[in-house]
Amino acid sequence: MLRPGEDLLQVEERLWLLSAPTGQGTYDFAFDRFFACRRPYVLPESMEVVARVGVWNDYAERYRELAEAGIRLVHTPEQHLQATELPHWYPKLTDLTPRSVWFDERPDAETVERLLGWPVFVKGERQTSRHRKSLSIIEGPEQFRQAMAAYAKDPILHWQRVVCRELRPLRRVEEGAPDRIPSSFEFRTFWWKGQLVGWGPYWWQGTPYTLTPEAQREALGLGREVARRLDVPFLVVDVAQEVSGRWIVIECNDGQESGYAGISPFALWRAILDVERGTGAA
Known part of the structure; x- marks a missing residue:
């Protein structure tokens, strides 16, 4: 067992x-x-x-x-896919997240250029490979071809379907290491049975950042809407702010598999237990 x-x-x-x-x-x-x-x-x-x-x-x-x-x-397996894989959650969130396409086999550069243009953000259907910039933020066809060759050999990416997303201008926190995706104003939120049980900065190891009360209402309001639409018991929603001030969904995940990022695990599980006791926030 x-x-x-x-x-x-x-x-x-x-x-x-x-x-x-x-x-x-x-x-x-x-x-x-x-x-x-x-x-x-x-x-x-x-x-x-x-x-x-x-x-x-x-x-x-x-x-x-x-x-x-x-x-x-x-x-259930169906709920796990709904929470985890972009091709399953994206159709319910098209108005809240960057335009995306995905492919059962690694696509050629001409197809991606025709569908989205350049630059694009590229990832596996579930995740990136250690946030590597060179495999994620793709400026043109030659870089894309090199990335696809790397995807074929990468232990994290080779088994995942390729997802290409419109590259949106996100509010930056810091640039980070040379081959790491720049830190954006991004937050991880955990939802247990539709209730918020934890939130914190996604890029928690670098320059500190947090939300103003007004931004908190907007960011967490977006997460709450995602939790309502996807309707699975234990959901993670990552949200980020664009340069324009708009909040968008970056990614969704099964809370069973997700790291805590900048969230206290003790506080998270205490909040979940409070919900189970009927004393958590509605």
């Missing part, structure tokens, strides 16, 4: 978790150091469980394996 390294525990008698260390400081969290946790001797016949084990590339298969043991992941 459980794979090596996985641990099943109940937190504060409210929330079942399936956890495993990944070695990533922005993702891992020692629940039993901060919350009252117990490991069951006998499992209930059925339970809803949040997975914090990193990324499963075989989510649908893992969902079925666990379901056979009475462990029901908080997201």
Whole structure:
């Protein structure tokens, strides 16, 4: 039932978790150091469980394996795709996010130029490769051809469909390293059953930045609308501000797989537990 390294525990008698260390400081969290946790001797016949084990590339298969043991992941395979892969969430958010196209096979430069023009932002359907600028911000056809050759060999990107997006002028925070996507005024938000349970700066390791009260209302209002439209239990929405002042959706993800960025994990899980107790903010 459980794979090596996985641990099943109940937190504060409210929330079942399936956890495993990944070695990533922005993702891992020692629940039993901060919350009252117990490991069951006998499992209930059925339970809803949040997975914090990193990324499963075989989510649908893992969902079925666990379901056979009475462990029901908080997201069905369909909800996982809705939250995670751009081709699934984009059609519901076309008015809130940059224009995007995706391809089952790596496209040629002429096709991308015809559909979007240059420059474009390029990524896998789920993520970039370590925020590398040279593989993401593409200025013209030759750079695009080089990027596609790199995608074919990249361990993170080679199995993902290629997504090309209109490159929008985002408000900058700092340029960062030479081959890293520049830090924009971007924020990560977590939503549990439609309620906001955490938000913070996406680029949390560099120059500090935060939201004014007015910007907070706009940014979190956008995240709330996304959570309403996608309607999955545990959603992450990344939002950023354009130079014009407009807020847009950068990406959506399954909260089970997402790093905390600049959000306190303790505060996040405390807020989720409060929602489960019926004491969290509506």
